[in-house]
Amino acid sequence: MSALCDCPHTPESPALTAKDYRSGLKPIWCPGCGDYGVVTALYRALASIGRPPHEISFVSGIGCSSRIPGYTTAYGFNTLHGRALPIAQGIKMARPELLVLAAGGDGDGFSIGGGHVPHAIRRNPDLTYLMMDNQIYGLTKGQVSPTSPRGTVTPSSLYGSMEEPVNPLLYVLAYGAGFVAQGAPADMEGLANMIEEAIRYPGFAFVNVQSPCISFGDPDSQLKLQKAKLRKLSAEGHDPTNRLRAMELAQEYGRTLYTGVFYRNPEPPPTYGDQIKALQQKLAPVTDGDSN
Numbered sequence: 517m518s519a520l521c522d523c524p525h526t527p528e529s530p531a532l533t534a535k536d537y538r539s540g541l542k543p544i545w546c547p548g549c550g551d552y553g554v555v556t557a558l559y560r561a562l563a564s565i566g567r568p569p570h571e572i573s574f575v576s577g578i579g580c581s582s583r584i585p586g587y588t589t590a591y592g593f594n595t596l597h598g599r600a601l602p603i604a605q606g607i608k609m610a611r612p613e614l615l616v617l618a619a620g621g622d623g624d625g626f627s628i629g630g631g632h633v634p635h636a637i638r639r640n641p642d643l644t645y646l647m648m649d650n651q652i653y654g655l656t657k658g659q660v661s662p663t664s665p666r667g668t669v670t671p672s673s674l675y676g677s678m679e680e681p682v683n684p685l686l687y688v689l690a691y692g693a694g695f696v697a698q699g700a701p702a703d704m705e706g707l708a709n710m711i712e713e714a715i716r717y718p719g720f721a722f723v724n725v726q727s728p729c730i731s732f733g734d735p736d737s738q739l740k741l742q743k744a745k746l747r748k749l750s751a752e753g754h755d756p757t758n759r760l761r762a763m764e765l766a767q768e769y770g771r772t773l774y775t776g777v778f779y780r781n782p783e784p785p786p787t788y789g790d791q792i793k794a795l796q797q798k799l800a801p802v803t804d805g806d807s808n
């Protein structure tokens with residue numbers, strides 16, 4: 517039985533379906549945007565988990581991708597650019613019983629919000645961070661982003677970007693994230709499964725979704741072409757408990773489109789919430805029932 521809810525929509529009830537997580541708002545993403553696939557995969561993952569929408573808190577930053585909470589029936593918080601993670605962590609601390617999701621774009625998460633990622637990983641709150649990585653700033657009409665390949669020509673990099681891109685997979689693995697996966701809307705089933713697995717992982721879970729921007733992104737990354745490029749880690753015989761191998765494979769970011777779970781810590785360490793709870797118990801005043 518769910519900790520919060522005594523309505524018929526409990527995890528034991530098969531009543532919840534993907535439709536129950538879809539809000540009445542019609543997405544205003546461009547037709548063909550990868551983010552449609554991401555939200556559809558998320559509906560399916562949430563339906564499999566079965567927590568009722570009012571027990572889910574979904575936090576985002578600012579960007580096209582950060583509109584995603586509004587398209588779900590979860591409690592949504594479209595915060596400030598780059599600030600999804602601190603707010604999601606605060607919610608998880610205050611209401612540990614909630615299922616907390618954070619989401620945003622590569623600009624949101626690795627530019628302005630990049631400083632929050634390592635510290636969230638170090639704290640290890642039990643939340644899932646979905647990154648819609650389109651290698652561009654979509655909302656502001658196509659400026660270079662931290663994951664844009666070197667040489668990307670945009671209105672803010674007229675002669676081609678001169679920086680090496682951030683590698684989100686290697687970055688989070690290096691900081692010790694316990695669950696790291698990469699998906700793509702071209703493999704909807706795989707994406708839904710890995711989001712579900714990420715949510716079920718007890719600790720900080722990161723899912724990088726290669727979610728193409730049809731309007732300003734690289735034409736070669738678009739959905740139609742994505743399917744042919746996918747290389748499923750499960751088919752490659754990857755052992756997701758092998759962190760060093762995961763880091764080796766992650767180095768292929770931007771060259772090979774590996775999808776699946778790169779790393780799942782087989783012995784998840786205590787979450788931030790576990791540690792707080794243990795500390796509270798330790799510090800709680802000892803009472804022997806005698807008030808005199």
Ligand SMILES: Cc1ncc(C[n+]2csc(CCOP(=O)(O)OP(=O)(O)O)c2C)c(N)n1
Nearest residue numbers: 578579580581597621622623624653654655
């Ligand atoms: C403090 C602040 N700086 C800049 C912006 C302008 N801004 C809004 S979204 C965005 C980047 C969007 O790119 P990304 O986060 O990758 O998301 P996408 O739109 O591609 O999904 C920027 C720079 C802002 N809203 N707030």
Ligand code: SF4
Nearest residue numbers: 546549580654729730
């Ligand atoms: S601008 Fe790009 S990221 Fe934004 S909705 Fe359109 S296709 Fe999607």
